[in-house]
Amino acid sequence: MSMAEIFWHSLPIEEVIRVLKTDPEKGLTKEEVETRVQEFGKNLLPQKPLPSNFALFLGQFKDILIVILLIAGLLTFVYQKYADTLAIFLIVFLSALIGFYQERRAWDILEGLRRVARMKATVIRDGNKRILDSEEVVPGDIVILEAGDKVPADARIIRSREMKINEMELTGEFLPSEKRAGIIPEKTPLVDRENMLYMGTIVEQGEGVAVVTATGFNTELGRIAGMIEEKESPTPLQNKIKRLGFEVAGIIGIFVFIIFLIGLSQGRDFFLLLETAVATAVGAVPEGLPAAVTITLALGAERILRKKGLVKNLTSVETLGSTAIICSDKTLTLTEGKMKIEEIEAKKGDKFLALKSAVLTSKAFIENPEEPKEKWILRGSPTEKAVLKKAIEIGLDYRAFEPKLIQKIPFNSKDKIAFAFYKEDGLKTIYACGAPEKVLRICQLKEKERNILEKRVGELTKKGLRVLASAGKKGIRKTSIQGLKDLTFFGFLTLTDPLRPEAKEAIKVCCQAKMVPIIVTGDHKLTAKAVSEKLGIKVKDENILEGKDIDRLSDEQLDMILEKIKIYARVEPRHKLRIVKAWQRKNKVVAMTGDGIN
Structure with a gap:
């Protein structure tokens, strides 16, 4: 059995120590650390590398309309229509430059946030207390935690005193969870595992000593990141532009073919007919459309940025406008996140x-x-x-x-x-x-x-x-x-936890726009139901599904009841991903709102 398959929370702490081959008092030796770095790698979450300027600029030429314009520009150059060539290439270059500028800025902001988010960890190695970068932590390390510390990796508590952990990063809920040493049943949901600590969560109160059970890709956060590391699918706008491009190309092709047929039947010169066909094709291409679309999306991204929203890809602006389902976290999204x-x-x-x-x-x-x-x-x-x-x-x-x-x-x-x-x-x-x-x-x-x-x-x-x-x-x-x-x-x-002042009106606007709001929370169902009633969303018990119930359903069974569920309670991040994918199988554009893991 691999370490990723072990239910650490259900084992006696002595067995956890034995499996991890560590010493709860002296920690790991320098040699053991080096061996485990080779085996498990650095304690880093999977993330896409920052794209180069060239790759980001080249990515702006993927649209079929841009490709058609480039072909038209080349044809006008061949036939020495230099003024047309210059106009077409200027439009294409301007469109690409605006898109590149917006996306480069978004990536730079994200990279800046990543640098700020680096943290330290206090561990015991060779019998001595040491402070090091969290990326150096390995399975079996003994970590010391106190109020204000960020948990550097998934860990099992050895001992603790009045420890409370804010698990918002993982569950989205702001009220701290009480943590203590002990053994709990194997099937206990992640949100109720009182003897476990998870990467990225924060110690709000108390102190404790824990042994690291998983790092990097193998942590709960790492697994979630791995689940969503999929190839990006085309946005609704990209699909529409692609369809339009093929339609334009098809219509132009038909007209050019008709011109050739008529010209040849009249005995006209072949090269003159070819030049006429090219001129017709170039004239039919909507040269200004790509630039108009890019500028419109860029203006939308700017407006969102002024409201403290960050758009990584320009086409996401239009996708946001195509949203049909909004899966909303409760705490700090619909409510103020304070008692x-x-x-x-x-x-x-x-x-x-x-x-x-x-x-x-x-x-x-x-x-x-x-x-x-x-x-x-x-x-x-x-x-x-x-x-x-x-x-x-x-x-x-x-x-x-x-x-x-x-x-x-x-x-x-x-x-x-x-x-x-x-x-x-x-x-x-x-x-x-x-x-x-x-x-x-x-x-x-x-x-x-x-x-x-x-x-x-x-x-x-x-x-x-x-x-x-x-x-x-x-x-x-x-x-x-x-x-x-x-x-x-x-x-x-x-x-x-009172509603945010704008929440009720926001839900009302969403419903008027034919968008379906769904509450997806790690909190208890009674609390979520009370919040939904304050928002004006009428909910019966049959409209509520808990995380433990989702685990019992196959994808087909979940799809069958999907449209009647308005509240998902006591859910873990993996449940949220299943819910989003279920709606996507119904060809719906889904938005997930919230903080932390959301």
Whole structure:
């Protein structure tokens, strides 16, 4: 079995270390690294080489109309019609020059982005910690990661502490995933593999040590890049121009043939007839069309660039206009990619306490409090920043309570509650905020009350909302969370990723233009359904398909249900590629929008 076929997440870490022939404490030796570089190559993703200026310029002469014009130019030169020759070649050269300039600029921008994107990695080799270019990382390397680091290759976690990874680069979702060591089932979807790290993702919180399992082409990103490295198919415009070129050539050929037949039947001179036929052919060629098309596309590319869009190939401008299906990611495409408090559910007097408990237990803070309020920069996790922003809106200043702080116990993946102890009015006070199922357990509630609240949590989550519960108690005796059972429940804070202001109107315009918008997201189906309803897209359960369901379908089965699916949830990049290809099999021009892997 090759290393690419091993399910690293389902093996004991000792077995992973044994298969990779490495040492979790000392790492690889210099000799082992050199051997593995020879075997696996550098840790680089597959990418097309930058085309030369000559190749890029030559590529502008592929259209059939350009070829017809070049032939016409040569014929006019042969018959000493130099003015016509000069005019034709000038038009062809101008068209090629404009196309070359636009595409050269796009390639240069992309190359600049590639250079900026290079990153470093911290590894252990020969028992020593080293910092090196990520392209030098090999399978079996022991990598050390902490908050802010970019994961240099696919890796299995050996040990970690409160590690959270932003996997937007791979899944398109901005909320970080909790990561921990351990073994998980073989069939666990990629987005739920908590013991694995993937190339290009970012450590948002915590730290960890991991062993590299795959580099370059063999990483998840590398496999995706390999799947889409296919020969480019002609665009709709290129097909139309090609068809027009053949039609023009056919019509000209018929006319020339008729002229010859009539002339020969009248006994006219053969060479005079040939010259007449050439003149007719040259006159019939639409010399200005290629230049007009190129200039129009170039103007379109310029307009897109002013809106911060980059067009690599000019013909893609027209392809964009031929789009029939838009597969849209959810986060940061349809939504803002940041959490916002939707509502605080509590008794009238407890709403303030519910928010106060949430903000006093969080680690969010204002980075530049000396600046005017509208220029404040909030730091913290997406959820904590949403809580702090709401507190600022109602005038609740967490800084006024800092002198009263006794101790904070931050949120962790085991307890799923953040605690804080303050001294208020001479009494010790505890505040708690976190997962509803955890907070409700430590509150003094009757069984009926608890059941009602748990049912309400289920109703809120079905709407695609994230729910926090907050509680507290004044007059406690000790600053300990051991045996807590008698806190007062304050209320629920519901959070959502709000729609981008222009999203609903954009979807409406797409529908009016007979384009079909489809949501393709790594998020849960309830969240995606809630977003679609806000956008005005009516969706039933039968219109939703999850990644695990796609895996069970053949291409033929997927094609049969394709047109009724409006939401694809919990999908991986490979699923997105299958969806796009399925629509292409129906001869549809498909656009994929989003960030990260999209």
